Amino acid sequence: MSQRSCLSVILAAGEGTRMKSALPKVLHQIAGLPMVAHVVKAAEAAGASSQALVIGHGADDMRKAAAKFAPKAETFVQEKRLGTAHAVLAAREAISKGYDDVLVMFGDTPLIDADALTVARSRLAEGAAVVVIGFRPPSPTGYGRLIEKDGRLIAIREEKDCSEEEKKIGFCNAGMMAVAGGHALMLLDAVGNKNAKGEYYLTDIVEIATAQGLDVVATEASFESALGINNRAELAQAEGIWQQRRRHEAMLSGVTLIAPETVYFSHDTEIGADTIVEPNVWFGTxxxxxxxxxxxxxxxxxxxxxxxNCDVGPFARLRPGADLRNKAKVGNFCEVKQAVVEDGAKINHLTYIGNARVGAGANIGAGTITCNYDGYSKFFTEIGERAFVGSNSSLVAPISIGKGGYIASGSVITESVPDDALAFGRARQKTIPGKGKELRERLASAAAAKKK
Incomplete structure (x- = not known):
């Protein structure tokens, strides 16, 4: 089957009014990736080398987004919403290129499993003209039923049209199909609109193909894989399912999650074996x-x-560009952004390091900050190997601290420090005996006078 060419036609033109959002429904994210991008990835994993996105509402937003997650995809606009078959035919130009297999998918089913698509394609390779992907929901109420006879699918029956016996069928239509490329346009063009809504339904190709003596079969995907998203509650449900899958996968690959249900991954998170993740950790993209x-x-x-072997947190924030090298430590209430922390360097607590390099073995004391922004531009701080920066120091960039340099606590450093030098950047302490008592008495008297 690897030699068979495949096109995925992904229907993403719905307005998604139930999402109550100005953003097109299929651009709402699961694990930091638009749900339609999850569909594209599944199609690619199943061998679809080409994608056709059928778009409508928010077409400009869709094109901009697609340029990132599917840069080679062709986009086609469904000007009028006249049913699913009409939507697929919006991609006629792509379908007519003569692919062996055509996968018809929906942009709002982000959990579709690539294996389910691969199985459907395998049935096309065996000679089927149409393969309908079905699923078994906890309750079939509201779903179209898949009517089978002698191992063949003969009809997709909407619930309102089902007999009492057919309503007992638990095998339901997931909406997705695989169609032999040689028959695709012929079947789609044969779909009529003689129904109450005057629309062209993709499901009609089952009976059209059967009437022409073509093989039509059904395959099965899990209920979760076929889950469609129509509102934000279902979006959250899908996010939960995706996270549960990813956590399970991570643990099986050798990652320890102390409280799995509290850890959130992104679609592209990479995490190595023997890593330990404690509760309530969030991984962005x-x-x-x-x-x-x-x-x-x-x-x-x-x-x-x-x-x-790095050590991060608790309560640490690593922002884009943070690069921690072997055995580096970024401790509690520390933030690192656009900075390299070399081997064995320690940033233990209450510290901000931005636009910087912290040399191997350096130690950054509590309350230290790199002052990297003047309101207009960013500047770089270089901290050498084995440098020691005392607590509550401010390093005003651009600046460099040499190898083995030592910064006294409470310093504001505005000039570069040579290797192995000691730098103070603070006012000399002055102590006045008895002045503290005098100050307290004066302040207390003033406060008492205000109360009168």
Whole structure:
């Protein structure tokens, strides 16, 4: 089957009014990725080398988004919404290119399993003209039933048209199909609109193909894989299912999740074996974690790279561009952005490091900040190997601290510090005996006078 060409036609023109959003429904995200992009990824994993996106509402937004997740996809606009078969035919130009297989999918089914699509394609390879993907929901009420006879699918019956016996059928239409490319346009063009709504229904191709003596079969996907999203409650349900799958996958690959239900991954999170993740950790997009790291509770990580045996958190925030090298530590209430933290360097607590490089073995004291922004431009801070920055120091960029440099606590450093030098950047302490008592008495007297 690997030699068979395949086109996925993804219907993404719905307005999604029940989402109550200005954003097109299929651009709402699951795990940091638009739901339609999940559908594209599943199609690609099933061997679809080409994609046709049928769009409508928010066409410009859809094109901009598609340029990121499906840069080679063709987009076709369904000007009028006249049914699912009409929507598929909006991609006539793509279908007519002569693909062996055509997958018809929906942009609001982000959990579709690539294996289910692969099975459907395998049935086309065996000679079927149409393969309908079905599923078995907990309750079939409201779904179209798949009517089978002698191993063949003979009809898709909407519930209102079902007999009492047919209503007992639990095998329902998931909406997705695989159609032999050689028959696709002929079947679609034969669909009429003689129904109450005057629309062209994709499901009609089952009876059309059967009447022409073509083989029509049904395959089965899990209920979760066929779940369609129509509102934000269902979006949250799908997010939960996706996260549950990913957590399970991570643990089977050697990652320890102390409280799996409290850890949230993004679609592209990479995490190595023997990494331990404590409760309430959120991974945004673009995170790569090597083996043996430890991510403590309540950390927020996005766009960051974490090397072997690093220690992060608790309550740490790693922002885009954070690059922690082997055995680096970023502790509690620390934030790192656009900065490299070299091997074994320690940023233990209450610290901000941005637009910087922290050398191997350096130690950054509590309350230290790199002052990297003047309101208009960003500037770089270089901290050398084995440097020691005392607590509550401000490093005003652009600046460099040399190898082995030592910054006294409470310093504001505005000039670069040579290797192995000691730098103070604070006012000399002055102590006046008895002045504290005098100050308290004066302040107390003033406060008492205000109360009178």
């Amino acid at each position: 673009g995170v790569k974690i090597a083996d043996g790291a430890k991510i403590h509770a309540f950390s927020h990580i996005e766009g960051a790279t974490i090397a072997t």
